[in-house]
Amino acid sequence: LEEPLLFEIGHSDVTGVDLPEVDAGALTRLGGLERSEPIGLVGLTEPETVRHYTRLSRQNYGIDLGFFPLGSCTMKHNPRLNEKVARLPGFADIHPLAPQQSVQGALEVIDQLGNWLCKLTGMPAVAMSPKAGAHGELCGILAIRAAHEARGDAREVVLVPESAHGTNPATAAFANYRVEDIPATPEGRVDLEALKARLGPDVAGVMITNPNTCGLFEKDFREIADAVHEAGGYVYCDGANFNAIVGKVRPGDLGVDAMHINLHKTFSTPHGGGGPGSGPVVFSEALAPFAPLPFVRAEEDGSFTLVEEEEREESRGESFGRMTAFHGQMGMFTRALTYMLSHGADGLKQVAEDAVLNANYILRCMEDVLHAPFAESGPCMHEALFGDRQFENGLSTLDLAKGLIDEGYHPMTVYFPLVVHGAMLVEPTETESKAAIDEFITAFRSLAERARAGDESLKKAPYYAPRRRLDETAAARKPRLNWTEE
Amino acid sequence: LEEPLLFEIGHSDVTGVDLPEVDAGALTRLGGLERSEPIGLVGLTEPETVRHYTRLSRQNYGIDLGFFPLGSCTMKHNPRLNEKVARLPGFADIHPLAPQQSVQGALEVIDQLGNWLCKLTGMPAVAMSPKAGAHGELCGILAIRAAHEARGDAREVVLVPESAHGTNPATAAFANYRVEDIPATPEGRVDLEALKARLGPDVAGVMITNPNTCGLFEKDFREIADAVHEAGGYVYCDGANFNAIVGKVRPGDLGVDAMHINLHKTFSTPHGGGGPGSGPVVFSEALAPFAPLPFVRAEEDGSFTLVEEEEREESRGESFGRMTAFHGQMGMFTRALTYMLSHGADGLKQVAEDAVLNANYILRCMEDVLHAPFAESGPCMHEALFGDRQFENGLSTLDLAKGLIDEGYHPMTVYFPLVVHGAMLVEPTETESKAAIDEFITAFRSLAERARAGDESLKKAPYYAPRRRLDETAAARKPRLNWTEE
């Protein structure tokens, strides 16, 4: 079922709401700025609206439909209880600037969730307001900058491994740092010696993902952290892969100074086709004083206070300031807390174990037919990394990915991390059954064999999707970014 | 995406709920009836459950996906506000036997909805408990029987037109009446003279659908009613097609004694793949005393009483009794009342007008390519009736219906009413846009032309559905009605 564009089926005089007719005479105090020209919007009635979006939705693939092994994205099941809880009027229908006495339960949610995050990471403090992972990275890096500046130490460089998510260097650059690469060992981990050699008084800190984007645990993390600290720097840990170790390892025990946590990954809040996320940041004692405003403080009488600019001096004098208008992604907090309470400490440990078990199972079931560059580097964590070196006839990772679509799967992450040629990063997550994974392996093996055999038909895959391959080059060369009448 | 059967993917030791482990010692007072054998059920975790049913759902067609022109079924849009309202804890989380003082709002809903139904039909009384249309028919027929019996008049026959829904004769038979056909005129209406000729002291009543299943308004309804009344009988009107006249015509003005109203048709409560429905019945003064228990009575102090057996004598001594354990389909009442309040008296009138307009538009846009037996009988009401007389090469209505599936539509009602060869009953409803109907007409015309040209490829349609034609004969010959391990 093809669906036309809204602007092709809507009309300016149709509406799906029943509001009083406009009485132009009522627009009396707009300072002479009444809008006279048409806005150019179109409307649909409710039946048409529901149908338009229902039909559009069916051109999408989501976890609810099948296995979604996007590496580093942690596409796990989104429990429906979480959705229900987030919609309770006591959470959904309260205003961010409501008098604090009227939102004590909301502040308590933030406090409880923060407490979970601190305990799970073994860190003493948390900033809840960052709006997503990259915002959390920024929060962490700003705290590092603030800490250095507080002692008059204007360091200029942040070290980032080549395999890092693009957000790491982008964040550091946004905070006006110069980014330098850290080299990797052949086994896919940070080169400890090279790192030590680069440390010095100009290095503000490092940003390391652990487990890293090759799917490996950074064995030397503690030594890296010690070396960085000795050189006067701070350790930022990208928590995107916390899913692999939640409940099993506490980053605080490894010397982390700041780490963001993607609630939409590890703690199951939905990805929603691109957001919203939520990226709380846990801090070490050293960085805690610089954390942003506002934050929630539990009082001795059992009440909760939202500390804002007013109390800046008395409460957290060194805070680097406010990152966003209000106090974070409440709608994600309620979902994540619901998820944590459901799993409990025991369940979260099992989450990590099952995620890692699933990934290793895929790795070992595939390594004979697909290049697995770090298969000998020890067990993988929650994701398995492959490359396209063995493909023939010019077939590439992209072709295998599109071939998976025809088998009823969402493709894995492709061409990331950059350190592996034609990287394929497969993350099964803990919410897939063995049966689902076995089926995937069968399909994946067959595609890998076709790619090794140089089956050219893969170059035109997918054949059975709502669209065949889309021309991204043309889209970028002459961008059409909104609808205009032909 | 094919989806295996639950019993092929589930396990007896897997569950999607977290309950305490069974402590066999706790089962202490079951009278020695502890279940020792396995029940034979299987479970799935929540992620697997959501995926199983989401994938199944995608093998279904619903109004949300497209036009659904099933004649006599009134597939109109189901407003989402109705769904929201029905789930309010104040409606969804109350017990049918709760003390009446604690459910005054629920009783008020029943009273308000009953009031709307009485006003819309111009009838003085209503029974709210029937669970669906056929149950409502039974309610009406039982009231008729009770009324006759109350005066010692044991009539045996109910007259039903040949074009009636199958529920009409089945209901009459279930109430131990003998069913006799009423003939139709060539123009598709009840033959008034033939009916008059058949009336007599053995005829308990007639069951007439108006608008009838040929999509026509029974012009002579008032005269029929007068004749029946004169002969000592009662007039049951099948309200399945009330959608066509709601707000435009009040059946009470036509002499109806009892009529059920399908809330899931006229008043937009969802069909849900086969129910639940709700079939309140409105009654004339003559039949009102015989209506079933329980019912809601508005008291002078503004409170509401649910009248049950206890008060039978004082309140409605002649009630024929109870048809169902509790008091009807509350979940449908809240939805229907929400719908009525949304449309209001003006909106409901527009509903009928638009439904009739859409149907006539289809009739007139099709009659040159498809046999329309009653096209000359006047305007159709909410549905247009066609036949397959002009098809070639043995093509039939079924082939055209299956062809529509390939065009992205649900087929119309086929082979009903029985009075037309290869009947096709097309009901657009008022919630389709002109654009949607124009598109449908284009597809429908093209199929009609193919059928007239004898295009054999239609015999194997559908080609693009989740399944090709299913073998219904084999299913009935050797029924497999539940899953068993091969």
Added chain:
Amino acid sequence: MRYLPLTDTDRSEMLARIGADSIDDLFVDVPEIARLDGPIRDLPMHASEMAVERHMKALAAKNLAAEGRPFFLGAGAYRHHIPASVDHIIQRGEFLTAYTPYQPEIAQGTLQMLFEFQTQVARLYGCAVANASLYDGSTACWEAVAMATRVTKKKRAVLSGALHPHYSEVVRTMAKFTGDIIADARPAIQAEPDIAGLTSRIDEDTACVVVQYPDILGRVSDLSAIADAAHEKGALLVVVNTEPVALGAIRAPGDMGADIVVGEGQSIGVGLNFGGPYLGLFAVRDPKHVRQMPGRLCGETTDAEGKRGFVLTLSTREQHIRREKATSNICTNSGLCALAFSVHMTLLGEKGLRELAAENHRLACKAADRLAQVPGVTVLNNAFFNEFTLMLDGRPARDVVRALADRGVLGGVSLGRLYPGVEALQQALLVAVTETTTDADIETLATELEALVKEAVQ
């Protein structure tokens, strides 16, 4: 008019195509006497979604919702926790807005679900075949009686006195018209059901015996003797179950010789809803009875390419084919409730259902023990699942229930309400306990009951 897509321009164009001057030209066949000159009077005009929502919320707010308060009502409708994913799934437009699956090629979702549902119900009941649902337990009970008269060609039904009185009333109401003969009774207030008394009423003219399990007083007892007695006289045993969760703990009716098992499925997935929509379950032990069953049946078959698929089958039993010779007049049934049941049952599975049943029973035992300590209160039952009968000294249970409600406690169902005028039953209070009941709820009920009974006795 947010649900009406036609614009005035559309309407004019369409009228022109039809050749009509005005919309009223399309209603010319309506006799003049019945033509209205405008919207029906005394009804409000259309309203915004916000206004309607406000109105309905105000009505909802006048009811005492169960959540968060002590709640012990049962007697045929039970409050259980329903997982959030159940409601998510039944709101999928493809399920919610589909019609009865008469076009199987584009209704495999509903059909496969029904096939799975039928299997779940048949297994739960210990039967060979279950249908795709009826309206509710009480109408299913009547359909069972009607089916028994068809199968046995006899017209007398013996109802147990411990059958839910609303169910007996439905059967009696229907039978008045069909000419069937119903022998029923009131429950005797005693710890064990009177099985001998029941079997003694079975005679050669008996089409069926109808018993409830657990019964209206919450009692559970072996049905084998009744089955034997019935079969000996050529009668069928119809077993009614109103609490399917119980069957996770106690033996299946089919395994004890029931011929037809019917029940209310509301406990699994459906919710209280003030009595409806509910879910009628219907199953037969012997597959040879299939063609006498009422309601829809979904069966397995193959399509033109040999793929497995599902269809509605044996429809020659049904009204749309057989008309006055049909096994029932049923058309619409409870499809969406069957889906909710099936999803919830899938989440539970064998393990979860057994755990749920055990937890219900454990809490019910706990409540019974605690309430038995209240002076002036006696627990009638020896055996029960999650519901039992209390006898209250000195005060009609009906008053107690009302007084409790005044204090925000929904304390149970009084037999006085179910059996008005039957003196012997006025002191009896039915108390149901489920996994949603907390220890605090039990304590509150005990405390409040103690106060009320004491007050009465004084």
Added chain:
Amino acid sequence: MRYLPLTDTDRSEMLARIGADSIDDLFVDVPEIARLDGPIRDLPMHASEMAVERHMKALAAKNLAAEGRPFFLGAGAYRHHIPASVDHIIQRGEFLTAYTPYQPEIAQGTLQMLFEFQTQVARLYGCAVANASLYDGSTACWEAVAMATRVTKKKRAVLSGALHPHYSEVVRTMAKFTGDIIADARPAIQAEPDIAGLTSRIDEDTACVVVQYPDILGRVSDLSAIADAAHEKGALLVVVNTEPVALGAIRAPGDMGADIVVGEGQSIGVGLNFGGPYLGLFAVRDPKHVRQMPGRLCGETTDAEGKRGFVLTLSTREQHIRREKATSNICTNSGLCALAFSVHMTLLGEKGLRELAAENHRLACKAADRLAQVPGVTVLNNAFFNEFTLMLDGRPARDVVRALADRGVLGGVSLGRLYPGVEALQQALLVAVTETTTDADIETLATELEALVKEAVQ
């Protein structure tokens, strides 16, 4: 562990296939010092859905939800009625559980929606191009300043004193690190914004001027003079809008010369949610600035068969391609909120949005007139849309807000909370009125305010 499908049998089989003896063999790379010997202490163990739901509902019940009580809070977040179908659609699993549409062949649903969303936002703002959303209005405001410095290669941003103080604070916080120079101010308490004062602060080093429309005091005024002044000095005009409904009544910022228009989209479709998730809107008037924009962009293209389709495009601006040279570090944004906005905007359409805006303004005028009658209360604004500033005699607005909350009235936002320590602003109360406000709400606020102000004056 209802979300974990692996059984113990599965786990053993998989470990065997891997060649590991136990699950801990897979964690051998974790240094011993960091290995935990069991579940983390001081945290609860797993719990049933029912238990968790109870816990969360108890927390929710401690908050005063807006519905059903007088509610006048605004200042950047507004309570509007959201049609029920919006929430239905965003809960479709295919939208809810999809990832960012990097595989366009199976993400056309999200992509087409974003293309439509971008068109809606661009038109609403009077701009050429809008992106596919950012986190919220405040971060969008900072991104606009950062973009302006990239475009103009200058580092000074002039902020209007009437910009939301949280927005200014975000900009100042970020600028501390980037080295940009921020010139800001406090709002002057006067009926009309000080446009001359603002334009006088623009100099040759200015990258942009940032103004809010309607501003933090609810005032609306023509922006053309500011645009001219900015353009004359080679600066860009950044306009911030926190109430998109206003743009159904007043002129679009792009039409008055704004170069970048950003805002908070929460009012349309998203709901209050205690501050998040919200929806950052971002648009530019001149298409030549597209390649300097932050965030995702969806564009039209064709597939291998020539069918129209949509893809994320111009991603060479983004971090996952350009890394440290990206226009922003943004990755996740507000996809689902953008969907909610787009669905609600589709339901409204041109007609509905205009009617909604008119209704908001009508009720706000009514409220302003009524509140102006309260002794000791003055309405500051000459012009406003749906929010205005009250000056209260004798008592800090912050206290009044708290006292009102004690009486169940959510009476507005005090400027004292937004500008702690700024003496001149302590008496000011921001009052927002929307279509959800009833006449009774207005009357209640007036009555309660009268009592509180009188009390203070005495």
